[in-house]
């Protein structure tokens with residue numbers, strides 16, 4: 537590595553002020569350059585300031601910014617609906633557009649409840665969710681989440697949600713090993729449905745590849761298919777939260793495509809409009825749509841800005857580029873190269889416990905002891921220091937904490953734009969490796985503090 541050594545992190549420093557960006561690079565008002573290795577939190581899938589997307593948004597704004605959903609449909613909304621239906625496949629061709637991930641998840645939960653209500657099955661009100669998961673900041677989405685740090689202040693007012701274990705082959709649950717994790721965890725879900733009483737369970741919600749709360753944790757092969765069977769057996773809806781891992785991030789447009797499973801309802805957001813405008817969607821299949829449409833006429837969810845015309849225009853433009861430039865395919869074929877580059881760059885770093893993830897959604901879990909997988913204590917604030925050090929080094933990456941037990945654990949996420957050049961990927965990996973090494977050089981000796 538030939539990079540000069542920038543200053544060691546300063547935890548007191550204020551955030552830099554963003555000025556402009558182009559492609560994979562972002563600049564602050566002091567002229568400092570950052571390479572965007574994480575798309576913020578896995579958002580900017582085609583990089584920044586794309587002229588074609590900007591022109592599409594400006595063109596839409598020049599005609600009309602927003603046609604209210606109960607007054608008008610629009611070309612942008614209809615085109616985006618068509619694109620998403622085609623990308624999702626199956627009968628996932630019904631959708632409610634919203635302005636982000638939390639609203640998308642909130643809508644997914646409400647669609648599940650409305651489906652059961654429309655079938656005159658008002659007993660099915662209970663959600664089951666997994667530990668170490670993140671579904672968003674609104675009260676419903678927060679209720680199904682299990683990110684302690686973000687929930688504690690709101691306890692007492694959240695929905696009572698049933699919880700099953702996180703599904704993680706690096707940290708299998710008691711009584712399982714990596715090979716049996718899929719089956720043991722699927723069985724745990726089935727047992728929980730039976731314990732609650734299937735007649736009370738509305739839906740099971742999970743992230744096909746866990747993002748911020750777990751650090752890019754894909755479920756093992758066969759898990760999603762088993763979940764699909766179990767949900768069908770007990771009349772429970774299957775909700776896939778693809779806000780972070782969807783829209784091509786894992787090398788498949790729907791993350792669950794790779795697992796050979798189709799959910800009843802799914803959320804998508806971050807990569808849908810790539811950060812150019814706020815946009816998300818709750819997407820649902822014919823099975824869910826049929827009773828809703830025949831009994832209530834339409835989904836009983838949505839907001840003033842549902843189907844915002846300029847946001848939909850941004851989504852159409854981003855998805856047109858993703859399709860035309862075969863970026864999902866590029867992500868899929870580059871996955872092993874990116875993982876290998878990361879592994880090579882950290883080969884001699886003994887705190888690297890696991891490198892995992894799919895496509896351009898890769899997490900590096902750092903541990904104090906590789907044999908026991910014991911994390912660094914949260915008092916180290918390792919992930920926060922790596923984030924700051926990376927910024928000082930001119931890298932935006934996405935270090936997260938609490939993946940082990942909600943408090944302890946450190947994972948550094950890399951989630952580059954799908955169209956980053958090979959040289960840019962190399963720069964991201966080098967700067968991430970440097971940042972991790974610099975912080976560990978200070979924190980390793982403090983390990984037993």
Ligand SMILES: Cc1ncc(COP(=O)(O)O)c(C=O)c1O
Nearest residue numbers: 636637638670671672747779780
């Ligand atoms: C899986 C998942 N679901 C939902 C959300 C909430 O999305 P938003 O922050 O856009 O409201 C996030 C955000 O990180 C997420 O990762």
